[in-house]
Structure formats: C-alpha cells, structure tokens
Amino acid sequence: MKLTLALLFAAAAYAQGPIRGFSEEAAAKQRALEAKLLAVPDARRLEAHMKAMASEPHHAGSPASRKVAEYALSQLRAAGLEAKIETFEALLPYPKDRQLSMGKFTARLSEPNFAEDPDSTDKNQLPTFNAYSADGDVTAPLVYVNYGVPEDYEYLKKQGVDVRGKIVIARYGQAWRGVKPKVAAENGAVACLIYSDPKDDGYFRGDVYPAGAYRCEYGVQRGSVMDMSIHVGDPLSPGFASEPGGAKRMTLKESKTLMPIPVLPISYGDAKPLLEALSGPTAPENWRGALPITYKIGPGTTPVKLKLTHDWGTRPVHNVIATIRGSVYPDEWVLYGNHHDAWVNGANDPISGAAAVLETARAFGELYKTGWRPQRTIVFALWDAEEYGLIGSTEWVEKHLPELKEKAVAYFNSDSSGKGVLGLGATPALNLFLEQVSRDVKDPATGESVLAQMLKVQKPFQPRPLGSGSDYVGFVHHGGIAGVNFGFSSAASSGGGVYHSIFDSFAWYKRFSDGEFVYGKALAQVAAMSVVRMSEAPIVPFExxxxxxxxxxxxxxxxxxxxxxxxxxxxxxxxxxxxxxxxxxxxxxxxxxxxxxxxxxxxxxxxxxxxxxxxxxxxxxxxxxxxxxxxxxxxxxxxxxxxxxxxxxxxxxxxxxxxxxxxxxxxxxxxxxxxxxxx
Ligand SMILES: [Zn+2]
The missing domain is CATH 1.20.930.40 (Transferrin receptor-like, dimerisation domain)
Structure with a gap:
C-alpha cells in the first residue's frame, strides 16, 4: 500500500530545482505536502461534476443557476470546507422580441436540434442574443464592415462608404464582440449584426458539429456587449457592491456601459442571404470569409429590418465562497476562482474549469481532514454572472475591497479548459513562480512537464499580460492584486466552434475536448500547486x-x-x-x-x-x-x-x-x- 502511494505521488509531481519562497530545507517538506495534495484530483470525479453542473442550461439569474451554485456549495461542504453563498443582484436582461428580415427573407434566429446531443433539444435554452443590446425597431440599408474594428471604418471612409443611418454587419473575431457595436455606434450606425463566419470558426477550420468540433450552419455565439472598457460588474452600480436591498443604484439612462444601439448575433446560415444581397464595391481580400459568395461592402438595395426588446430584469447573482483559515497568517488570503454560470449548458465554458476548482478544493479538504492547516488562509470561489460582464466576482471585489487590499496575496483564475498546452496570463512578479509550478506538474499526454510543452510553443517562458475576459479583472485591474489566469487548450479543444452556442454540451466536450478528463486533472494539479506554494511559502514567492x-x-x-x-x-x-x-x-x-x-x-x-x-x-x-x-x-x-x-x-x-x-x-x-x- 505504501509503495503504491509513493508511486502515485511520484507520478503526480516532478521534484526538480528550487522552489521560490522556500529554503532548500523547507522545500523538501513542501514537496512531500505537494505530493499528497496532487495525488487527490480525480478524472472520474471531474467528469461527474461536469455531468451534474452542465446538465441544464444555467444562465445567470435563472433557477438552474441557483441549483448549480447549491451543487457547488454541497460539494465544498462535503470536502470539509467552510462554505457559503453570497448573493448580490444585478441588471441581467433576458431577450423578448427578436425579429430580423429583409424583403421576403426572415432570419431563423434559432439553433437546430441534433439527436446526437440531447442538450440541443432543451426548451430552457436562452434564445440567441447579445446582453445589454439596446431595444429598438430599425429599418435601414445594410453595410458589411469586416471585423468592425476602427481600421475597418477607416478603409470604408477611404472607399466613400458612409455607415451613418445604416445597419452594419460585422463578423466575429479579431476584437472582443462588445467593441463591434461600440465602434459602429461611434460611426453613426443605427444597429449592428454580428455573425460567425465559417472562415473563423466553421467549416473552413474543420468538420462542423455534430460530425466535427466546429460551428454548424445555424450555430450562434451569444454574449455580452456591455462596454467593459469603462468598468465591469453590474452596469447600475459601478465601484460599489450591488446587494439585495442595498445601496441605491443608477437608472438605465445613467449607466455608462449599456450599448446605445440594438445588436444581435446571428449564424452564417442567417447571414448568407443578407451578405449575398449586398451591392457596391467587392470587399478586399482580407475582408472575405469562407461563404460561397462574392463578399461585397454594400449598402444593399433592400433595407433590413431589425426589432429587439429585452425585459431589463434585475436578478440574483449567487457566488459560492469556501475558506480554509490560515493557522499562522489568517489575514493573508490566497484565492482561486472560476465562474459557474453559462449562456447554455456550458460544459466547456465554464464547467471544465469550475469542476477543477471543486477538485482542487477537495484535495485541500483531504489534507485538512488529516489535521493539516495552511499557513495562510485559502479561499475558493465559484462566481455567478461572469458571462454578463464579470458581475459576481466584481461585485464581490467591490464589497470586500478594503479587506482585499490588505489581505489578498494573489488571485488565481481559470475558465474554459480543454487539452494541450497550458495558457498563462499573469502579473509580471509571478513569472518565476509560474515557471516553477509548470515545471513541477506533469503533462498527461507526454509524461514530460507542463512547462516542457509550453516551451515547444513559445520560448523563453513568458506569461501573457492580463487583459480581460474572465473573473481576474476586478482583482487585478481594480484592486491591484497579483493575478494569474490559466487553462489548457489546443485548436479544436478550445471550444471556439461551439463557444456560447447550445452545442457547448457534455456530448461535445466528451467527443472533442478533454473527454478523459486527464487535462482537467492536470488543471486541478496546477491550481493546487499554485495555491499551496502561495499559502505555505515562508517568503511570499514574488520575484x-x-x-x-x-x-x-x-x-x-x-x-x-x-x-x-x-x-x-x-x-x-x-x-x-x-x-x-x-x-x-x-x-x-x-x-x-x-x-x-x-x-x-x-x-x-x-x-x-x-x-x-x-x-x-x-x-x-x-x-x-x-x-x-x-x-x-x-x-x-x-x-x-x-x-x-x-x-x-x-x-x-x-x-x-x-x-x-x-x-x-x-x-x-x-x-x-x-x-x-x-x-
Ligand atoms: Zn467563461
């Protein structure tokens, strides 16, 4: 038995070189602790978490989202951790009317049901929409604006194409989706359509779902178009926490992050007739996608009609927070979080990462049961309403900001995770720390280190600077807290082809991503190693x-x-x-x-x-x-x-x-x- 365990421990972790923050003597003890910790995460349990948490569509504010939060709560408590749900509230509009037509053509605006994927037939799927789009009913000629970024409008100006008073159609990609309607509005457009071109995540890349991993003809990317460059979190409570029955919030008119024009995401199936009907100059080569049409800029001769309304509801946001109190430095906190809300069933985004948080927490729970206590306090978080604009994490940071500024040592974050190479974004002072963590965790496919795989793609080791896109934003950009974002990915497993569509399901993940959950296990190990080095290091391991x-x-x-x-x-x-x-x-x-x-x-x-x-x-x-x-x-x-x-x-x-x-x-x-x- 002892021998088997020792072998297991040896298999989970590498033990090479110094560990930042530890003397040689302290490092030897730390390695023994890490070996125990890294032996706990279990692929079968990750799969069970995904099955449970991605079984229903669970967008923020819905009863199903509350159920997922309660599942996480029960798992964290079963692991022996002190855990609670902290509830906030936020403006979380759901779509009401959605109509898009041009002459005799009416867009379908719905995704197909596939017998191979039971989740695609679920009646509770949220219709395709962009959250925080304005309401509106506009009829105007259409203009194609490529990715819809500022350079594209400069090109249009040079061509003498004026988008004022027009509806623009942009393709997904290059910049974040919320940038497209923002730039469209700045240029005078009255509405914005965003479609997924097959060149970017459809048949140009590989077979489409359900035959392959990529976006099918009527697959649509939902998503928020909140103006996150101003601030994130609840649009009506910038800089302060939005608690039920709490502080006064702004009115919709006062908010600075709502999109001023109507915006709707559509499939390439719906976009093709609209693009085909455009006249005017032929689009330059780098504007052309992979549809079997001649891409033209427009405007078209037949006007397009777009009508959108939303319910502008205020809804609850449930964060799940678990803690293990530090025995030596209880007022120094090491945090690891991932969101739990999804636009859809969200097997990839976000449950692949949320499951890793639960397994990481369970690993610490197992040690805790043996009487072990961390030096510093460890906090695990499952955030709600990330998809709408990083709302759960941001409201939590805003609520606890004075305390976090004193106590937060570092915040680790994950989100969607597939298989392949570990992607890292981080605060510069954690560069050496992260190199050593990835050096000391094993890549499940090759048996080499996670670091060795990263160095095959990019040398020297260099985490990316942190921008936006997940729950570290409040911590890093508002709170000045050291942050890390990590997750495994490869071209097909990254989920781009089903991103924010109803096909981001357990069935898809099982077939096209980390179906054996071995990289999920590696993610839990990377996270556990990061947390336990940060919580135990005699010298906080910044460099x-x-x-x-x-x-x-x-x-x-x-x-x-x-x-x-x-x-x-x-x-x-x-x-x-x-x-x-x-x-x-x-x-x-x-x-x-x-x-x-x-x-x-x-x-x-x-x-x-x-x-x-x-x-x-x-x-x-x-x-x-x-x-x-x-x-x-x-x-x-x-x-x-x-x-x-x-x-x-x-x-x-x-x-x-x-x-x-x-x-x-x-x-x-x-x-x-x-x-x-x-x-
Ligand atoms: Zn996500």
Missing amino acids: FTRAAATIRKSWGEVDKLAADKNVGLPNVTASLDKLDAAAKEFEAQYASAKSGTREVYLTERALLLPEGLPGRPWYKNSVSAPGQYTGYGAKTIAGVRESLELGQRAQAVAQAKVFAQVMENYAAAITAAGAKLKR
Missing part, C-alpha cells in the same frame, strides 16, 4: 527582476510608438533603472532571508494609478489593462500607449510622467519589502 524586465520591454514598445509619432515623452528610463536596482537588491536580501510576507505582496498595490486610466478611472493598473478597442486583448502601460494610439499627445506626456512616478513607487515598495525580510 522582481523578471517583473522589471517585462515592464522595461513594454516600455520599449511604448517609447518606439512615441518616436514613430514624433511625441517627446519625459524620461521614464531613470525610474525603470531604479526599479531594476531595487529588484536586484531584493534578490540579494532574499538569498539570506528566512521569512517575509505582507510587504512582499503589498508591492503589487504600488502599481495602481491613483486616478485610474484616462476616461476610465475604474481601471487602475498601470502595467496592463484591457484595450479600449481590443476588449479582451491586453494593452501594456495602457495610459501612455492608448493616448499615443488615439493621437492624444498631451495626455500621453502627462501619463508618462504618472507612469514614471508609479515605477518609483513600485521600486520603493520593493526596497521596503526587502528591508523587512527576516534573516
């Missing part, structure tokens, strides 16, 4: 020389952009030199230190911009932010970079001054943390 190098590289790009635009920026390099020096000095002190906690993780708060980003004060992170015109995609040093991109020269200069000051503050915080390390 600043790589952070300084990452930030300097970003500054190099911004500086070059300024030079290209002939904008003279104030000297930031001197501040970056101070940061380098502080990071090196910290390393020297770290080498002989035994412990160091609070001041080390509080360095991250020094990266916050006191006034926030220009025009969007809710976003306070100076190092990375979601781009105003990319949506999910990150812009590093966004205050300066976006000012340059938008031609705001004076603002770019002012922001560079602010950034230099923030870098000095960061350097000073690192120096202070180094001085407080205990020898």
Whole structure:
C-alpha cells in the first residue's frame, strides 16, 4: 500500500530545482505536502461534476443557476470546507422580441436540434442574443464592415462608404464582440449584426458539429456587449457592491456601459442571404470569409429590418465562497476562482474549469481532514454572472475591497479548459513562480512537464499580460492584486466552434475536448500547486527582476510608438533603472532571508494609478489593462500607449510622467519589502 502511494505521488509531481519562497530545507517538506495534495484530483470525479453542473442550461439569474451554485456549495461542504453563498443582484436582461428580415427573407434566429446531443433539444435554452443590446425597431440599408474594428471604418471612409443611418454587419473575431457595436455606434450606425463566419470558426477550420468540433450552419455565439472598457460588474452600480436591498443604484439612462444601439448575433446560415444581397464595391481580400459568395461592402438595395426588446430584469447573482483559515497568517488570503454560470449548458465554458476548482478544493479538504492547516488562509470561489460582464466576482471585489487590499496575496483564475498546452496570463512578479509550478506538474499526454510543452510553443517562458475576459479583472485591474489566469487548450479543444452556442454540451466536450478528463486533472494539479506554494511559502514567492524586465520591454514598445509619432515623452528610463536596482537588491536580501510576507505582496498595490486610466478611472493598473478597442486583448502601460494610439499627445506626456512616478513607487515598495525580510 505504501509503495503504491509513493508511486502515485511520484507520478503526480516532478521534484526538480528550487522552489521560490522556500529554503532548500523547507522545500523538501513542501514537496512531500505537494505530493499528497496532487495525488487527490480525480478524472472520474471531474467528469461527474461536469455531468451534474452542465446538465441544464444555467444562465445567470435563472433557477438552474441557483441549483448549480447549491451543487457547488454541497460539494465544498462535503470536502470539509467552510462554505457559503453570497448573493448580490444585478441588471441581467433576458431577450423578448427578436425579429430580423429583409424583403421576403426572415432570419431563423434559432439553433437546430441534433439527436446526437440531447442538450440541443432543451426548451430552457436562452434564445440567441447579445446582453445589454439596446431595444429598438430599425429599418435601414445594410453595410458589411469586416471585423468592425476602427481600421475597418477607416478603409470604408477611404472607399466613400458612409455607415451613418445604416445597419452594419460585422463578423466575429479579431476584437472582443462588445467593441463591434461600440465602434459602429461611434460611426453613426443605427444597429449592428454580428455573425460567425465559417472562415473563423466553421467549416473552413474543420468538420462542423455534430460530425466535427466546429460551428454548424445555424450555430450562434451569444454574449455580452456591455462596454467593459469603462468598468465591469453590474452596469447600475459601478465601484460599489450591488446587494439585495442595498445601496441605491443608477437608472438605465445613467449607466455608462449599456450599448446605445440594438445588436444581435446571428449564424452564417442567417447571414448568407443578407451578405449575398449586398451591392457596391467587392470587399478586399482580407475582408472575405469562407461563404460561397462574392463578399461585397454594400449598402444593399433592400433595407433590413431589425426589432429587439429585452425585459431589463434585475436578478440574483449567487457566488459560492469556501475558506480554509490560515493557522499562522489568517489575514493573508490566497484565492482561486472560476465562474459557474453559462449562456447554455456550458460544459466547456465554464464547467471544465469550475469542476477543477471543486477538485482542487477537495484535495485541500483531504489534507485538512488529516489535521493539516495552511499557513495562510485559502479561499475558493465559484462566481455567478461572469458571462454578463464579470458581475459576481466584481461585485464581490467591490464589497470586500478594503479587506482585499490588505489581505489578498494573489488571485488565481481559470475558465474554459480543454487539452494541450497550458495558457498563462499573469502579473509580471509571478513569472518565476509560474515557471516553477509548470515545471513541477506533469503533462498527461507526454509524461514530460507542463512547462516542457509550453516551451515547444513559445520560448523563453513568458506569461501573457492580463487583459480581460474572465473573473481576474476586478482583482487585478481594480484592486491591484497579483493575478494569474490559466487553462489548457489546443485548436479544436478550445471550444471556439461551439463557444456560447447550445452545442457547448457534455456530448461535445466528451467527443472533442478533454473527454478523459486527464487535462482537467492536470488543471486541478496546477491550481493546487499554485495555491499551496502561495499559502505555505515562508517568503511570499514574488520575484522582481523578471517583473522589471517585462515592464522595461513594454516600455520599449511604448517609447518606439512615441518616436514613430514624433511625441517627446519625459524620461521614464531613470525610474525603470531604479526599479531594476531595487529588484536586484531584493534578490540579494532574499538569498539570506528566512521569512517575509505582507510587504512582499503589498508591492503589487504600488502599481495602481491613483486616478485610474484616462476616461476610465475604474481601471487602475498601470502595467496592463484591457484595450479600449481590443476588449479582451491586453494593452501594456495602457495610459501612455492608448493616448499615443488615439493621437492624444498631451495626455500621453502627462501619463508618462504618472507612469514614471508609479515605477518609483513600485521600486520603493520593493526596497521596503526587502528591508523587512527576516534573516
Ligand atoms: Zn467563461
């Protein structure tokens, strides 16, 4: 028995090299603990969680969403954790009327039922719509705008095509969906259709569902079009928590994040007759998709009619929160979360990741039952209403912000996860930490490390900067808390072909993604390893020389952009030199230190911009932010970079001054943390 267990432990984890934050002696003990922890996550249990949590459509605000929250609650309690549901409320509109027609053609606006996939026949599926689209009834000529990003409108202007008063049709892809209607409205369009072109996630990529993993003729991508570049969370309570019977909320008119024009997502089956009817110039080659038509820009001669109404309901949002109290540093929190709400059944998005949270929590529960107690407090969270605009996590961060600013060491996040290579987005100070975590977890397909697989795709090891798209946003961009986003993916298993359609089901996941749940198990192991190193490390495992190098590289790009635009920026390099020096000095002190906690993780708060980003004060992170015109995609040093991109020269200069000051503050915080390390 002992031998078998030892073999199991050996199979789950690698033990190579030093562990950041631990002395050699402490690392040996830590490895034994990690081996026990990583042996717990179980593929069959992950599958059972997915079956249970993705069995019904469970969009936020619905009774089925409450049921999923209660399932998670019961699982966390069964694992021996203290757990509760924290309820908020938010504006969560559901669609009412949806009509789209052109002459004799009426769009179908519904997805087909397939006998192979019982979930596709469920009557409780939410109809296809874009959340926070305006209500409206418009009839106007149609214009094709490619991906609907600002460059596309520049091209249209050069061609003499005016979209004012028109309905535009954009294809999904390139930028986040909410950017498309926003830019359409800025250019004077009266409504926006967004369709999934087969070139981007349909038959051009591979066989379509149910034969293959990709989007079928009438598959539709639902999704939110909240203007998340301003702020995320409930549109009616920016900056404060929206609790039942709580603080006053704004009116719909006062909200800054509702889309001003009607927006509707459609399938390529519905888009084809509309696109085919366009006249005017032929679209340039890089605008053409994979439909068997000649792509034209328009406008069309027959006007298109679009009518949309929504119920604008306020609905409950149920976050599930579980904690294990720290025995030495109870007021230092390590958090790991994933959302539980879906647009549909959501086997991939989000249950593949939510199941991993439950298995990670169970692993800690197993240790807890043996009498083990973590050094720091561990918090597991399953968030609601992520799909509408990261609402559950954001309201929670806003409610607990003063406490989080003091106590949060780091927030780990996952979301949809498939199989293949581990994707990582992270705060720069966690670069070395994450390299070691992925070095020490085994890739289930090859038996090599997760890190080895990552290095086959990209060298050197470099997590992406954090933009938007999942629940880390409130923590990282508003709270100044170190954050990580992780999940496995490969081309087909990433779920792009069924993303936010009713085919994101257990049947799809089983056939086309991580059907054996071995990568789900690896995700739980990556998460467990991350959490337990962060909770147990005698010295909080941040590392600043790589952070300084990452930030300097970003500054190099911004500086070059300024030079290209002939904008003279104030000297930031001197501040970056101070940061380098502080990071090196910290390393020297770290080498002989035994412990160091609070001041080390509080360095991250020094990266916050006191006034926030220009025009969007809710976003306070100076190092990375979601781009105003990319949506999910990150812009590093966004205050300066976006000012340059938008031609705001004076603002770019002012922001560079602010950034230099923030870098000095960061350097000073690192120096202070180094001085407080205990020898
Ligand atoms: Zn998701």
